[in-house]
Amino acid sequence: MGTPYWYDTFLQFQYQLESYCSSLPDGFLGLFESLIWESDLQNQFSKPMVWIGIYIALASLFCILPMVADLLHGFKNKKLWFPCKYFTLNAASLTVIAVAMKLPMDLNNSMPKSVDQAAKLGSMAFMCTMMANLLPSLATMDSKELLTNIIALGVLVITLVVNICIQVETGVVANDHLPNNYYYYYFNSYDSYSKFSSILESFSWIIAIFYVAMLLMLLMIHACSALMILKSKQILDSRYKAGHETTLKDVDLQQPTVEKLKQHVSNHWIMAETGSPQFMTVCSAVSSASGWLKVMFGASNSVLVERPVQIKHNRDLSQYVLQLQDDMEIAERTLKSIAKSVTRLIQKAEKHQPNYLMNLLEECSGFEGVGQYDMRHVPSLTGKKFVDCWSLPVVTLTTMAISLPNIQKNKVDRLLRSVSEGLTYVKHVEETLNCTDEYAIIQKAARLLWLEVEVYHKWLGNKLSNPSLQVNATKEIVQWFNETAKNMVNEAEVKNKKGSDDSSLYTSVSANSMYRITQTILVSHQSSIDQVSQMDLFVQLSSMISHILAACLTNLPRVIAMKCHTSVIEKREESVQTAAQLLGETMQIINSLQDRELPSLNPDELPFIDKWRDCFLHSSP
Numbered sequence: 078m079g080t081p082y083w084y085d086t087f088l089q090f091q092y093q094l095e096s097y098c099s100s101l102p103d104g105f106l107g108l109f110e111s112l113i114w115e116s117d118l119q120n121q122f123s124k125p126m127v128w129i130g131i132y133i134a135l136a137s138l139f140c141i142l143p144m145v146a147d148l149l150h151g152f153k154n155k156k157l158w159f160p161c162k163y164f165t166l167n168a169a170s171l172t173v174i175a176v177a178m179k180l181p182m183d184l185n186n187s188m189p190k191s192v193d194q195a196a197k198l199g200s201m202a203f204m205c206t207m208m209a210n211l212l213p214s215l216a217t218m219d220s221k222e223l224l225t226n227i228i229a230l231g232v233l234v235i236t237l238v239v240n241i242c243i244q245v246e247t248g249v250v251a252n253d254h255l256p257n258n259y260y261y262y263y264f265n266s267y268d269s270y271s272k273f274s275s276i277l278e279s280f281s282w283i284i285a286i287f288y289v290a291m292l293l294m295l296l297m298i299h300a301c302s303a304l305m306i307l308k309s310k311q312i313l314d315s316r317y318k319a320g321h322e323t324t325l326k327d328v329d330l331q332q333p334t335v336e337k338l339k340q341h342v343s344n345h346w347i348m349a350e351t352g353s354p355q356f357m358t359v360c361s362a363v364s365s366a367s368g369w370l371k372v373m374f375g376a377s378n379s380v381l382v383e384r385p386v387q388i389k390h391n392r393d394l395s396q397y398v399l400q401l402q403d404d405m406e407i408a409e410r411t412l413k414s415i416a417k418s419v420t421r422l423i424q425k426a427e428k429h430q431p432n433y434l435m436n437l438l439e440e441c442s443g444f445e446g447v448g449q450y451d452m453r454h455v456p457s458l459t460g461k462k463f464v465d466c467w468s469l470p471v472v473t474l475t476t477m478a479i480s481l482p483n484i485q486k487n488k489v490d491r492l493l494r495s496v497s498e499g500l501t502y503v504k505h506v507e508e509t510l511n512c513t514d515e516y517a518i519i520q521k522a523a524r525l526l527w528l529e530v531e532v533y534h535k536w537l538g539n540k541l542s543n544p545s546l547q548v549n550a551t552k553e554i555v556q557w558f559n560e561t562a563k564n565m566v567n568e569a570e571v572k573n574k575k576g577s578d579d580s581s582l583y584t585s586v587s588a589n590s591m592y593r594i595t596q597t598i599l600v601s602h603q604s605s606i607d608q609v610s611q612m613d614l615f616v617q618l619s620s621m622i623s624h625i626l627a628a629c630l631t632n633l634p635r636v637i638a639m640k641c642h643t644s645v646i647e648k649r650e651e652s653v654q655t656a657a658q659l660l661g662e663t664m665q666i667i668n669s670l671q672d673r674e675l676p677s678l679n680p681d682e683l684p685f686i687d688k689w690r691d692c693f694l695h696s697s698p
Contacts, residue, residue, distance in 0.1 A: 129179065136176035137203065140164070144210050155414055158359040161214035166226045170211075175233060178204055182240050194281050197250060201288035204237065208295040215299065216306050216354030217647055227303050234296045238289050250285045302358060309401055313352045314646055316399045320348045321642055323396065333634045334671075335664055339423065342657050344397045345641035346419040349649040351407060352399035419657055426661025431498035433491060435666060437623050438630075443673065446624025447686065448693025450474060452597045458566040458589055464515050465687045467503050467629040468523035471496060471622055473590045476530050477558060478618040480541040481551075483611040492619060493531065499626040500527060502663060506629050509636045510684035522583040536591075537565055537584055551614050552606045555595050562592035625686070631670050632684050633663050 143164035151159035164170065175182075181200045208230075215223060244250040324344040333341065350356060389409070394416055398407050450470050457463070475496045479489045507520050529535050534542065539561065569585035602609060640656035643649050675683070682688040 133177060133179050136173050139173050140170070140177055140203075140207055143170075144207070147210070155418055158213075158356060160353075160355045160359075161211065161217070164207075164210060165214035165217065166211045166230065168229070171226075171229050171233060174204070174207060178233075178237055181237060181244075194250065197244075198281060198284050198288065201237075201241065201285065201292070204234075205288060205291045205295060208234075208292070208299065212299060212302060213355040213358050215302055216310075216358040219647075220307055223303050223306065227300060230299060231296060234292050238292055241285055241289055245282050245285050250281055306354060306358060309357055310354060310646055312401055313354075313357060313399050317348055317352050317646070317649070320397050320399065321345070324348075333638060335660075335667055338634055338637055338660055338667075341638055342423070342641055342653065342660055343394075343416060343419050345649075345653045346657065347394055347397040347412070347415055348399055349653045350415045350418075351397075352646070353650050354646060357401065419653075422654065422657045423661040423664075426658040427664060429662055430665055431502070431662065433494040434498040434502075434626070435669070437492070437495035437499070437619070438627050438666065438669065441620045441623040441627075444624050444628045444676065444689065445693060446621035447628045447689040449601070450597065450621045450625065451593050451690060452600065452694070455593050455596045455600070458563060458570075458592055463519060463586055463589065465690070466507055466511060466516055466519045466523060467625065467686050468500055468507060468527070469519055469587070469590050470594065470686070471500065471503065471625055472523050472527045472530060473587070473594050474618050474622050474625075476526075476536045476541070476591070477555075477594070478615050478622070479530075480536070480558075481554065481611045481615050484615050488615070492622075496622060496626075497531060499630075502633065502659075502666075503626065503629050505636050505640075505659060506632045506684065509639055510632060518582070519586055522586040525583055526587045537587060550607070551609045551611055552599075554611075555598055555606070555614075558591055559595040559599065562588040562595065566592060627670060627673070628686070628689050630663070630666055631673075631675065633659070633667055633670075635684075637663075 146163040147159055147161055150162050151157060178200055181197045181204075211230075215227075218226065241250065324341060394412060398412065400407065451465070475492065478484075478492055504520075504524075507516065511520070526537070529537070530541075534540065536558075543557075565588040566585055569581045569588065572581035598614075599606060637656045637660050640659065641653050643652045676689060676692045678688055678692055
């Protein structure tokens, strides 16, 4: 096998020692050689510790960064109770925490140095800090997730506590049981940290026991909080329903004004914030105890809860505050902060108005184009009638408009930007008011088609720069789309009968829409189609797009009001935030559309494009 690499060096060192230490007592040189041997072996076996240390440091970093992110998120949103958004209790975080706790978990390595002892004790303090920070995240879980994660956390904490107790008992943490050996103290007496080490050794076992007690206390707090959260959610949910009924009396959901919408959003924002499971958890007594423990451990994002004072002059807002007990009232400063936060959110969103969309809507007044894009007597090529949605005819009309070769590029680009902004809000309307399965198929086909048109400049695999379209005759362009759509519908129907995938269904839906629209254009113009210029057709298509978008967006007030409310308690805050942002972005659009005269439709019929179309077709001569 050969001699080790260090053997020659060892022989030279041994020879020098024999020459200089001949006067020392017998056996001392052998003891010294034994110590060198053991030291070299220890160095050899300690090489992986560097990489283990890096591994632990990275795991700790992955825990620290989300906690810092939660801290910054709390300051940014003026939520000084610091909700858990990034650092939450789940399988991934528990795995990383287990890696970060490797040092106090290790039973085999003595780690006798003062720095080693401090590292183990510091890891325990870090574990206490993480547990205190994780407490609010329990409120975001349902009962099944809560039970699973509490059990997993309990196994980790109990394992850590048992390991620490074993190390304290055997002297691994506290160096009280080191061998009373003359040579040990002889060779360590020149340590520059000996004084500090002796002090640490005297108190390390006391500190370790203290952290063990804190870990067990925090585990009990988590378990009690889990039980409290399940019951508290039921109480808050019942009070939320009562508050929701109260705020519904203050706003007309059919055609609410912008000011009424602001009030509606603000009321639900207060209910969502004060009824937030995380806010409820951090305001509880057990969470306050956890917060003070975090202060003791030096955590920067401790939970500081104010006893709240009575609300003298905010009585209108206080009726929407949700509390677990009737004799508890939120601090006035906290209520003002919550009310101001939704105002800031709306004002921030107001700076991002969809200007291209607004310009398109202002170019064409009225809604008549909704009754012009598709005639009732045009048959469906599929043999069955699909329901119509807002987005599909908009995408189909836009496809035709941007394919016209003689239109200036800036006009085409402006139309694309306008439709892109408009479809963002159309999606909100469809997902809120047209959310059945039959509508979902049509809406998905429209989204896939728009992605192809906007990004790849294609329509169902056909390039919109196709040489067949590079002609001056408008009729030939419309007929090309008409014939191509007819062929694609027939091919898709054959694939559907063979049990093909959903792509053929979406192709059939999109091509059928193109066929009906182009057939409507050909029938409505009849012999005059030859005299229609590309610019005339572009203007006509843009007008229909504008009218359809305007008709759809008249439902925005109702969508905003409905988005304020959700039955899932964990999603209420996010839902109201979406409503507030949507209100801020579309405030000017809502005001401008309220001046237009709506068709004679029932309020429940306004969300459906086919009702609008039929209304205009019946009223036309």
